[in-house]
Amino acid sequence: MQRYSTAATITPQTSWMGSTIASDGVRVFAPYSPLFHEGDTTANFYEIVQGVARAYKIFPDGRRQIIAFAFAGDIVGFGHGDTYRFDCDVIAATHARVIPRSSLLRAMRNRPELSEKLLDMAAGAVAGMQDHSILLCRKTAIERIAAFLLSMADRQVEPVTGRRLSLPMCRVDIADFLGLTIETVSRTLTKLRAMRVIDLPDRGCFVIRDLGQLRLLAESELGSA
Amino acid sequence: MQRYSTAATITPQTSWMGSTIASDGVRVFAPYSPLFHEGDTTANFYEIVQGVARAYKIFPDGRRQIIAFAFAGDIVGFGHGDTYRFDCDVIAATHARVIPRSSLLRAMRNRPELSEKLLDMAAGAVAGMQDHSILLCRKTAIERIAAFLLSMADRQVEPVTGRRLSLPMCRVDIADFLGLTIETVSRTLTKLRAMRVIDLPDRGCFVIRDLGQLRLLAESELGSA
DNA sequence: CGTCTTATTGAGTTTAATCAAAGGGTGTGG
């Protein structure tokens, strides 16, 4: 198990299940605490306010597939039907707004146009999964890593200071998301650094040195360089 | 391009864009005629009544990913937002009920509970994509083919006569769906036949000879046999 | 019957997984 320091809290009011709850429904989750488990009754949706969550499935043979990482602004737990279809936890101290399922269903009944919005959101999720499928089955290790780093860069809410970007998940999480082993992830990152496309100054962050090249690699319009 | 014989029609009334339309909104599409293209404005949803459709994306470098096959009872074109997110055509003479998008949106406004159903459908689509992702990135060729054949068997609406099952798509379609090459698909099918797990009596069909073994292979609880 | 398309089979290559070991940073305890 992972050690972690005490999570910072904002306007704390009550403590519940290892998280701290504020008046606006935002709770603070300590690193590696769960949002929900596969099979649980769908009680809440979670809007990530700050931090990172990961959604994943674990298989009988021990293989794990990370389905998605959720960053600020993303909503998780939505579109599962009556029970959650995967496990979800946070990989850093994370502020998440807890939205009871019942309140969303009520809102849907009152405002039909909301339903269309939610359907569009679901459509977006499907489209994202489709793109990710293609990444998983059609791209090489370097293409996957390049595409992954680009998507991390695109999703940084904080201003891109200099170009030092946060990479909050560990290698095994990246591997399980991209369908690679940690060795291949590590080797590929080293290769990209050797190619002067990225830099890896510290654990938990990376720097893009040649954005154009990274894009070319991600799009696989470039075989070698 | 593909050649095809003239499609059979049911209660034909008018002809439009290469398809025949019946009074209940069911059109008959000739093999390899499109339902819609990526980027088109979302005008209709299509409920497959009989036949098979395929949804796919084509990439700049020529790679193609088949996202899904749709059989009788499946609805395609749904959950795309304002424009279709992939191409869709039929691979055999196919009867499809054309549902105008506007009529569905109207129905959603009148009957909010319908929205929840549609959301559940979308959730199911997301779950299906997730499972397929895992298949694509975690499973070996033999596991993918076994899982694919099982899903084909499960989706046969027609009574499973003897166990002779329809396999309506060609090898390249299977390959592009499973993230393999046609050579690997062919070799793997041959291997399964040699293992006495399936039979391949004719083009366009297959027979399950050992369902238990096929299930074991698909679940990858069995490495070799 | 001949041509064209699709499928199968074979040989060699490439990629990433696996097995194995060493390096580096963090935190704890002496």
Next chain:
DNA sequence: CCACACCCTTTGATTAAACTCAATAAGACG
């Protein structure tokens, strides 16, 4: 404050799986 231990990461060598290139075989259709 320093040393040790642990975990995560990197690097190396080998193996296995699927891809590529190439040729042959089998159907479908005119």
